[in-house]
Amino acid sequence: MRRWIRECGRRTLGAALIRKGFVVEQRLRKRLDSARASARRLAMVARTRSEAGMSTAEYAVGTIAACAFAGLLFKIVSSPEVRKMLSDIISRALKLAG
Known part of the structure:
Protein backbone atom coordinates (compact mmCIF):
# COMPACT_ATOMS: atom_id res chain seq x y z
CA MET A 1 0.00 0.00 0.00
CA ARG A 2 2.84 2.37 0.82
CA ARG A 3 4.39 1.69 -2.55
CA TRP A 4 1.10 2.50 -4.26
CA ILE A 5 0.89 5.80 -2.38
CA ARG A 6 4.44 6.68 -3.47
CA GLU A 7 3.66 5.81 -7.07
CA CYS A 8 0.46 7.88 -7.15
CA GLY A 9 2.14 10.89 -5.61
CA ARG A 10 1.54 12.38 -2.24
CA ARG A 11 -0.47 15.34 -3.44
CA THR A 12 -3.46 13.55 -4.90
CA LEU A 13 -6.68 13.36 -2.93
CA GLY A 14 -6.85 9.57 -3.25
CA ALA A 15 -3.37 9.18 -1.85
CA ALA A 16 -4.18 11.49 1.05
CA LEU A 17 -7.32 9.49 1.87
CA ILE A 18 -5.43 6.22 1.68
CA ARG A 19 -2.70 7.62 3.92
CA LYS A 20 -5.31 8.81 6.43
CA GLY A 21 -7.03 5.42 6.32
CA PHE A 22 -3.70 3.72 6.88
CA VAL A 23 -3.02 5.90 9.95
CA VAL A 24 -6.50 5.21 11.34
CA GLU A 25 -6.01 1.49 10.74
CA GLN A 26 -2.72 1.53 12.64
CA ARG A 27 -4.33 3.34 15.58
CA LEU A 28 -7.21 0.85 15.63
CA ARG A 29 -4.78 -2.07 15.57
CA LYS A 30 -2.87 -0.61 18.52
CA ARG A 31 -6.09 -0.17 20.51
CA LEU A 32 -7.27 -3.64 19.59
CA ASP A 33 -3.93 -5.11 20.70
CA SER A 34 -4.21 -3.17 23.95
CA ALA A 35 -7.76 -4.44 24.51
CA ARG A 36 -6.67 -8.01 23.81
CA ALA A 37 -3.79 -7.68 26.28
CA SER A 38 -6.20 -6.33 28.92
CA ALA A 39 -8.60 -9.20 28.27
CA ARG A 40 -5.76 -11.71 28.63
CA ARG A 41 -4.70 -10.14 31.95
CA LEU A 42 -8.28 -10.23 33.26
CA ALA A 43 -8.69 -13.85 32.19
CA MET A 44 -5.45 -14.78 33.95
CA VAL A 45 -6.56 -13.04 37.15
CA ALA A 46 -9.94 -14.78 36.97
CA ARG A 47 -8.29 -18.18 36.52
CA THR A 48 -5.83 -17.71 39.37
CA ARG A 49 -8.44 -16.49 41.83
CA SER A 50 -10.40 -19.20 43.53
CA GLU A 51 -13.86 -18.62 44.83
CA ALA A 52 -13.33 -17.77 48.46
CA GLY A 53 -16.94 -18.15 49.53
CA MET A 54 -20.51 -17.32 48.88
CA SER A 55 -21.80 -13.89 48.01
CA THR A 56 -24.60 -12.23 49.94
CA ALA A 57 -27.29 -13.50 47.57
Whole structure:
Protein backbone atom coordinates (compact mmCIF):
# COMPACT_ATOMS: atom_id res chain seq x y z
CA MET A 1 0.00 0.00 0.00
CA ARG A 2 2.84 2.37 0.82
CA ARG A 3 4.39 1.69 -2.55
CA TRP A 4 1.10 2.50 -4.26
CA ILE A 5 0.89 5.80 -2.38
CA ARG A 6 4.44 6.68 -3.47
CA GLU A 7 3.66 5.81 -7.07
CA CYS A 8 0.46 7.88 -7.15
CA GLY A 9 2.14 10.89 -5.61
CA ARG A 10 1.54 12.38 -2.24
CA ARG A 11 -0.47 15.34 -3.44
CA THR A 12 -3.46 13.55 -4.90
CA LEU A 13 -6.68 13.36 -2.93
CA GLY A 14 -6.85 9.57 -3.25
CA ALA A 15 -3.37 9.18 -1.85
CA ALA A 16 -4.18 11.49 1.05
CA LEU A 17 -7.32 9.49 1.87
CA ILE A 18 -5.43 6.22 1.68
CA ARG A 19 -2.70 7.62 3.92
CA LYS A 20 -5.31 8.81 6.43
CA GLY A 21 -7.03 5.42 6.32
CA PHE A 22 -3.70 3.72 6.88
CA VAL A 23 -3.02 5.90 9.95
CA VAL A 24 -6.50 5.21 11.34
CA GLU A 25 -6.01 1.49 10.74
CA GLN A 26 -2.72 1.53 12.64
CA ARG A 27 -4.33 3.34 15.58
CA LEU A 28 -7.21 0.85 15.63
CA ARG A 29 -4.78 -2.07 15.57
CA LYS A 30 -2.87 -0.61 18.52
CA ARG A 31 -6.09 -0.17 20.51
CA LEU A 32 -7.27 -3.64 19.59
CA ASP A 33 -3.93 -5.11 20.70
CA SER A 34 -4.21 -3.17 23.95
CA ALA A 35 -7.76 -4.44 24.51
CA ARG A 36 -6.67 -8.01 23.81
CA ALA A 37 -3.79 -7.68 26.28
CA SER A 38 -6.20 -6.33 28.92
CA ALA A 39 -8.60 -9.20 28.27
CA ARG A 40 -5.76 -11.71 28.63
CA ARG A 41 -4.70 -10.14 31.95
CA LEU A 42 -8.28 -10.23 33.26
CA ALA A 43 -8.69 -13.85 32.19
CA MET A 44 -5.45 -14.78 33.95
CA VAL A 45 -6.56 -13.04 37.15
CA ALA A 46 -9.94 -14.78 36.97
CA ARG A 47 -8.29 -18.18 36.52
CA THR A 48 -5.83 -17.71 39.37
CA ARG A 49 -8.44 -16.49 41.83
CA SER A 50 -10.40 -19.20 43.53
CA GLU A 51 -13.86 -18.62 44.83
CA ALA A 52 -13.33 -17.77 48.46
CA GLY A 53 -16.94 -18.15 49.53
CA MET A 54 -20.51 -17.32 48.88
CA SER A 55 -21.80 -13.89 48.01
CA THR A 56 -24.60 -12.23 49.94
CA ALA A 57 -27.29 -13.50 47.57
CA GLU A 58 -25.97 -17.05 47.84
CA TYR A 59 -26.01 -16.77 51.64
CA ALA A 60 -29.63 -15.64 51.51
CA VAL A 61 -30.71 -18.51 49.25
CA GLY A 62 -28.73 -21.02 51.34
CA THR A 63 -30.27 -19.73 54.56
CA ILE A 64 -33.80 -19.91 53.16
CA ALA A 65 -33.21 -23.45 51.91
CA ALA A 66 -31.80 -24.52 55.29
CA CYS A 67 -34.78 -23.01 57.12
CA ALA A 68 -37.24 -24.71 54.78
CA PHE A 69 -35.49 -28.07 55.29
CA ALA A 70 -35.45 -27.56 59.07
CA GLY A 71 -39.18 -26.72 59.07
CA LEU A 72 -39.99 -29.80 56.99
CA LEU A 73 -37.85 -32.01 59.22
CA PHE A 74 -39.49 -30.60 62.35
CA LYS A 75 -42.94 -31.21 60.90
CA ILE A 76 -42.04 -34.84 60.06
CA VAL A 77 -40.42 -35.60 63.42
CA SER A 78 -43.20 -33.98 65.43
CA SER A 79 -45.94 -36.02 63.73
CA PRO A 80 -47.61 -38.68 65.96
CA GLU A 81 -46.57 -41.61 63.75
CA VAL A 82 -42.87 -40.70 63.81
CA ARG A 83 -42.99 -39.97 67.56
CA LYS A 84 -44.44 -43.42 68.20
CA MET A 85 -41.85 -45.06 65.95
CA LEU A 86 -38.96 -43.20 67.67
CA SER A 87 -40.26 -44.05 71.17
CA ASP A 88 -40.56 -47.74 70.17
CA ILE A 89 -36.96 -47.75 68.89
CA ILE A 90 -35.69 -46.11 72.08
CA SER A 91 -37.65 -48.47 74.34
CA ARG A 92 -36.32 -51.54 72.41
CA ALA A 93 -32.78 -50.22 72.72
CA LEU A 94 -33.17 -49.69 76.46
CA LYS A 95 -34.62 -53.21 76.92
CA LEU A 96 -31.68 -54.73 75.03
CA ALA A 97 -29.14 -52.71 77.02
CA GLY A 98 -30.36 -53.57 80.35
